[in-house]
Structures are given as C-alpha cells and as structure tokens.
Amino acid sequence: MTYPVETVTITLYTPIKDAAGNEIAQLSMREPKVFDRIRQSYLKGTPEENEADMIAGLCEVHPEIIKNLTTADYRQLEDQFIVFTAPPSARAEARKALASMRAEMREAAMTQHLASGIFSGE
Structure with missing residues (x-):
C-alpha cells in the first residue's frame, strides 16, 4: 500500500556535476516515511553519514551527490527535512x-x- 507524499524541488545555490558530468542545479526531495528512518537505523556510518544517506534516498540520488554539496545547499535539504516532520x-x-x-x-x-x-x- 502506498500513499501520496509531498515532493519539493530545491534549487541549489551552487550547482554540481554528477559522475557522468551532468550538471545538477535542482534536487527534488520527497516526504520521508517511517521506512526511511528504519532503513537509516541499519546503516553503519557516523550519524552525519547516515543522515546524508537518508537525504540522498529522499532525493533519489547517489549519496556522493549529497556529500559533494556545499554546506549552504545541504542546509536547504536539512531544513526541508525538518519541515516535512511537521503536519x-x-x-x-x-x-x-x-x-x-x-x-x-x-x-x-x-x-x-x-x-x-x-x-x-x-
């Protein structure tokens, strides 16, 4: 069973390139589900690495994309995650x-x- 979830597009302050050299100027983040939190609990990295991995999953990109964002762009994603926790x-x-x-x-x-x-x- 699936339910509709909210998706938000975030424009990056500093576009980056993926492994193939394609520019990424925006990321779409979907609303997290409990499954995402459960999956994160099984990861073996640091809390910061696990959070970045979860955000990568919510944005449907490889974790390396998230790890290469500027701090300002990552903060936008963190903020959106916080907003998603509100009703x-x-x-x-x-x-x-x-x-x-x-x-x-x-x-x-x-x-x-x-x-x-x-x-x-x-």
Whole structure:
C-alpha cells in the first residue's frame, strides 16, 4: 500500500556535476516515511553519514551527490527535512519559522565576525 507524499524541488545555490558530468542545479526531495528512518537505523556510518544517506534516498540520488554539496545547499535539504516532520497543515508556518531562525543566525554570525575584526582588515 502506498500513499501520496509531498515532493519539493530545491534549487541549489551552487550547482554540481554528477559522475557522468551532468550538471545538477535542482534536487527534488520527497516526504520521508517511517521506512526511511528504519532503513537509516541499519546503516553503519557516523550519524552525519547516515543522515546524508537518508537525504540522498529522499532525493533519489547517489549519496556522493549529497556529500559533494556545499554546506549552504545541504542546509536547504536539512531544513526541508525538518519541515516535512511537521503536519501538512503546519508546513507553511514551519518554513517561515526556519527562514526567520536562519536569518537571525546569519545576522548574529556577521555581528560576531565584525566585532572580532575578521572583516575589518585587522
């Protein structure tokens, strides 16, 4: 028995190439199922490797594709995974909350870097 699941297309900030040299500029991620979490529990890698493998499965790409993404692009996939854990009726609000939180984190990091002189040429 299968049920429809939500799929979201994520545009990468930094497109990458697959093993055949084809450019990948977007990834489609499907909503996770319990099976995905169970499958992840059988993997023998580190928690980070297992998470990347699960996200690769949700995006239907080889894990090496995920491992070669920039941190910013991987964060987009992590955020979408978090949104998928919310009930469908609450996902729009979850997206807004995550975007707001990420903006606050960027601002705090920039303020900290400016205060430490990293961007002032010191």
